Amino acid sequence: MPPTSYIGSDGFEHQVSPASPLPVDIATATLSVTADGVEIKNDSGNPIPTLTGLEIPAHDYIDLSYTGSNLTGVVYKDGGSGGTTVATLTLAYDGSNNLISVTKS
16 A cells, blocks of 8 residues: 655644554544554553454555544545445544543444
8 A cells, every 4th residue: 555645733744654653633642543453542652542352354545534623433444435344433532522432333
């Protein structure tokens, strides 16, 4: 898969490939989406929560959805943007915008 690029908060273009995570700021945590899966870390860099058991099948496209500034959905597809959905993550937050759950369907 060729790398894709995005404009970071520093204003520069960054390359993202399956070997390097795409960080997404979600309040006081960082969600990193890679070809290998999802990792969530708090501001201290400690993983929270562990996503063991939420294996994501092979995919070549990830669609992110937001409610306000909160990441609320991650859709994994195989076959590009119009391909078959292979997994969906739904992220829930409490009233203080703290991530409280991740559900795979």
